[in-house]
Amino acid sequence: MGKLRLMLVDRDVEYVNCLLNYLMSEQAEKFAVSSFTEESAVDKFLAEEKTVDLVLTSSEFYTRLTSKAQGVIILLAEEQEVLRGKQCHVISKYQYGEQLVAEILKIYAEEVSEVSLNCLPNYLKQKTRIIGVYSPLGGVGKTTIAVGASIQSAWEGKSVFYLNLENISSIPLYFTGKQEKNLSHVLYFLKEKRENLAWQIESAKCRDPNYKIHYFRPPDSILDFNEDIRKELILLLQELKGAQQYERIFLDFSAEINKNNLALLQACDDIILVAQANLTSCVKIKCLRQELRLLLPPEEEEDLVHKFSLVLNKERAGVVKEVEEISINQKGVCARIPWVENLTSRQGNVYRLDFNSGFGQAIHQLLLRF
Numbered sequence: 001m002g003k004l005r006l007m008l009v010d011r012d013v014e015y016v017n018c019l020l021n022y023l024m025s026e027q028a029e030k031f032a033v034s035s036f037t038e039e040s041a042v043d044k045f046l047a048e049e050k051t052v053d054l055v056l057t058s059s060e061f062y063t064r065l066t067s068k069a070q071g072v073i074i075l076l077a078e079e080q081e082v083l084r085g086k087q088c089h090v091i092s093k094y095q096y097g098e099q100l101v102a103e104i105l106k107i108y109a110e111e112v113s114e115v116s117l118n119c120l121p122n123y124l125k126q127k128t129r130i131i132g133v134y135s136p137l138g139g140v141g142k143t144t145i146a147v148g149a150s151i152q153s154a155w156e157g158k159s160v161f162y163l164n165l166e167n168i169s170s171i172p173l174y175f176t177g178k179q180e181k182n183l184s185h186v187l188y189f190l191k192e193k194r195e196n197l198a199w200q201i202e203s204a205k206c207r208d209p210n211y212k213i214h215y216f217r218p219p220d221s222i223l224d225f226n227e228d229i230r231k232e233l234i235l236l237l238q239e240l241k242g243a244q245q246y247e248r249i250f251l252d253f254s255a256e257i258n259k260n261n262l263a264l265l266q267a268c269d270d271i272i273l274v275a276q277a278n279l280t281s282c283v284k285i286k287c288l289r290q291e292l293r294l295l296l297p298p299e300e301e302e303d304l305v306h307k308f309s310l311v312l313n314k315e316r317a318g319v320v321k322e323v324e325e326i327s328i329n330q331k332g333v334c335a336r337i338p339w340v341e342n343l344t345s346r347q348g349n350v351y352r353l354d355f356n357s358g359f360g361q362a363i364h365q366l367l368l369r370f
Contacts, residue, residue, distance in 0.1 A: 004108065008035040009042055009057040009065065010076060015093070022097045026207070029159075029245060030101070039064070054108060062088070072111045074104060098178050102203050109199035128241045131370055132268035132307075134253040134261075135275060136284045141313040142274045143170045144344075145337065146252035148353050148363045149272070154211045155355075156367075158247040161240055162215045165264070166254045167225060169218035173351050177206030182217035184224055190232035201239055214246070225254070230263040237267050248370070257291050266304055270370050273308040273328055277315065282326050285310075289328060309334040309369060334369065337362040 006023070010016050020035050034052070036042045042061065046068045055073040057065050062075055066088075076093040089111075091103045133146035143166065150162045164171050181204035189200040205214045219225070240249055251268065253261055265271060275281035292301045308328045315336045326333070338358035344351040354360065 003032045004030060004053045005051065005071075006031045006033045007045075007052045007055045007057075007065075007069065007071070008033055009037075009055065009061045011037055011058060011060060013037050019097075019100075023101075026097060027101055030105075030202070043068075053112070054104065056104070058093075072108055074107055096178050098207055099180070102179060102181070102205075105199050105203035109196040109203060112196060112199075128244060128246050128249060129269045129370055130237060130241060130249045130251065130267060132251045132253060132265055132271040134265065134271055134273055136255055136257070136288045137275060137281060138255055140274050140276050140281070141337075143252055144353070145272065145274055145311065145313060145363070146250055147174045148355075148359065149367060150213055150248075150250045151211050151353065152355065152360070152363045152367060153248050153250075154213050159245060160211075160213045161246045161249045162213050162252065163236075163240075163249065164215065164218065164252045165225070165261070166252060167222045170252075171215060171218055172349075175206070175208040175213065175215055176210070176350055177208045177215070177217075179204065179206040179217055182219055184219040184221070186216055186236065187219070187224060187229060187232050190235050191229075198239060198243060201236070225260065228259055230260055233260060233264055234267055237264070257288070257295070262295060265307075266300065268307060270309060271304075271307045272366070273310050274313055275310065275326060277312050277326060281312075285326065285328055305329050309366075311335045311337060311366065313337045314339045335362060335366040337366075 008016060008020060008023075016035050016037055020033055023031050023033050034045065034050075036045065039061070042064070052069065052071040055065055055069050055071050056076055057073065058076050062073070066073055072089070074089045074091055077090050078093050089107045091100065091107070131149070133142055133149065135142040143164075146164075147162070147170075150160050154160045162171075162175075183204075186201055186204050189197060189204075204216060206217055207214050237249070240246065251264060253264070273285075275285060289305065292304060295301075296304065306329060309331060310326070310328050310333050312326070312333055312335070316339045340354065340357045340359045343354055343357065343359055345354065346352075355363070
């Protein structure tokens with residue numbers, strides 16, 4: 001999936017510059033933009049027979065562009081105006097940038113063939129690793145580590161997608177992107193195998209403005225995860241990885257070993273297995289290993305277990321450990337993350353993690369393994 005060639009045409013210079021700056025700074029991976037505010041420049045551009053995929057235009061340029069420009073033409077309307085005698089795509093001119101982009105991509109996905117979406121320039125291609133974060137235990141800080149690893153990766157300049165698979169999602173506690181669609185919409189697209197699936201998925205993504213991390217809003221109901229949606233979830237991973245937009249895709253799992261989770265765990269390149277140095281973790285990890293032996297053929301079970309990197313969280317210095325040794329495979333314990341008082345602080349409606357602590361240092365060292 002390559003960049004879409006977008007033509008932006010409006011007489012309002014301030015509006016054009018504002019939208020252009022947003023697209024170039026926040027959506028540069030999606031669009032190559034040419035902007036115009038005068039008829040002469042528009043005519044010159046079209047006379048050179050330059051091709052575009054999308055045209056965003058105000059009403060005063062609309063008729064001129066429909067007769068000359070190729071591509072999907074979308075009217076930027078100050079209100080939901082409709083041109084008489086014309087059937088056209090209309091979006092509100094004044095709205096949040098992410099919502100505007102989502103509407104553009106939705107229209108484009110409905111109009112074009114996916115044939116043209118499979119070619120991404122080499123310089124944009126990313127080598128994607130899918131990293132699962134899993135624990136058979138509750139309350140061990142699995143999501144804190146998954147979110148922390150996503151944020152740390154983004155701060156290191158990597159492109160990141162965070163996919164939350166918990167029954168009750170923690171996404172609103174950490175990320176603040178705006179988007180009407182959610183994971184339920186994505187699952188519907190996947191089940192229906194909709195045309196232009198790549199752009200349907202793209203149109204449902206949220207982007208956190210602080211960390212630049214992409215994600216989907218939680219589904220409408222936890223019942224979505226109670227169904228057997230292995231095929232849809234694997235297809236989603238294939239689409240996300242195949243797009244080559246991300247260097248790291250983090251999967252934040254629920255604690256169950258069900259059909260959906262098992263299929264996705266096997267699809268991961270690496271898995272961070274979160275536990276604590278106590279008897280409960282020791283027993284639960286032994287039960288996990290036994291369950292995997294029962295559910296998978298020997299070769300598949302061995303391959304999956306090898307992907308685990310055991311991480312002991314909330315380690316307290318000077319505290320006597322309940323167990324001396326805990327392991328899932330021959331790697332032993334791969335990282336120890338210290339207990340940090342006041343690790344999270346509330347800012348507005350979300351929590352911020354303290355990366356200037358032992359937690360941040362440990363997460364940084366952990367990610368060096370991947």
